[in-house]
Amino acid sequence: MxxxxxxxxxxxxxxxxxxxxxxAAxxxxxxxxxxxxxxxxxxxxxxATNAAEVIHRMQVLEELALATKEVVTLEAEVAESTIELASLDKFVDG
Structure with missing residues (x-):
């Protein structure tokens, strides 16, 4: 027991x-x-601008990569947490 x-x-x-x-996710x-x-x-x-500095453009692309990674990470956390919760709930209720 x-x-x-x-x-x-x-x-x-x-x-x-x-x-x-x-x-949270x-x-x-x-x-x-x-x-x-x-x-x-x-x-x-x-x-769209020809006068853009390469360094600044690289910073913008880095920000885009970080933002994309954050979205993918949070979507995965939501999906996996939901699946695990359903499995736990089924185990407890079952």
């Missing part, structure tokens, strides 16, 4: 961690998408 209670406690703790992670995702969109717009403006 003690082993079962310990396992249930671990599952409850992991479930709470995943719910927090999923919520979900709420951060819109900001990351906006950041990515702004970075893409800056890149387009920079590529």
């Amino acid at each position: 003690a082993t079962y209670m310990l396992a249930l406690s671990d599952i409850t703790g992991r479930s709470a961690e995943l719910r927090i992670k999923a919520r 979900s709420q951060s995702l819109e900001a990351a998408r906006t950041y990515k969109s702004v970075s893409e717009a800056a890149d387009k403006r920079m590529s």
